[in-house]
Amino acid sequence: MSTFLLEIVTPERKVYAEQVNMVVAKGVAGELGILPNHIPLVTPLKISSITVKKQGSKDEIIAVNGGFMEVRKDKVVILAESAELPEQIDVDRARAAKERAEKRLAESKQDNVDFKRAEAALQRALNRISVSGK
Structure with a gap:
């Protein structure tokens, strides 16, 4: 091949x-x-x-x-x-980033937090967590 x-x-x-x-x-x-x-x-x-x-x-x-x-x-x-690569991912750091992003998204309903930026941060954290488990 x-x-x-x-x-x-x-x-x-x-x-x-x-x-x-x-x-x-x-x-x-x-x-x-x-x-x-x-x-x-x-x-x-x-x-x-x-x-x-x-x-x-x-x-x-x-x-x-x-x-x-x-x-x-x-x-x-x-x-x-x-x-x-999966072995390079700091899972604890990725989970902390996920929690921060979720908190910012929840607060964005009251404040003027940049929704798209918080959403992208959440996607990056979820991607890292997903790959680290494979």
Whole structure:
């Protein structure tokens, strides 16, 4: 089975760079499955997990917090605001962030709290918690 290079890059570092068989990501228009020789495209990504499939090994799950995915013939590059492998996630910190975001969302009904910002923080925390358990 043929492979392609998957790179996941954040402003701070390169999180992932390996040959893979398939990538499953959630774009803003829906879920995408990318195989070798996929047509070129660029799409914005949702705050969600990326599933990486490699022949002969268990699927890898990576938490990606927004960004873009660029698909080329032999390479996929994900430019993310942040990305973490499951073993890199501080679950206690993610749970605390979830609680803070939920509190801000509850208060946003009374105050002028930025609802979209609090909602995005909650999505990031839930994504990290979900990936850490896999």
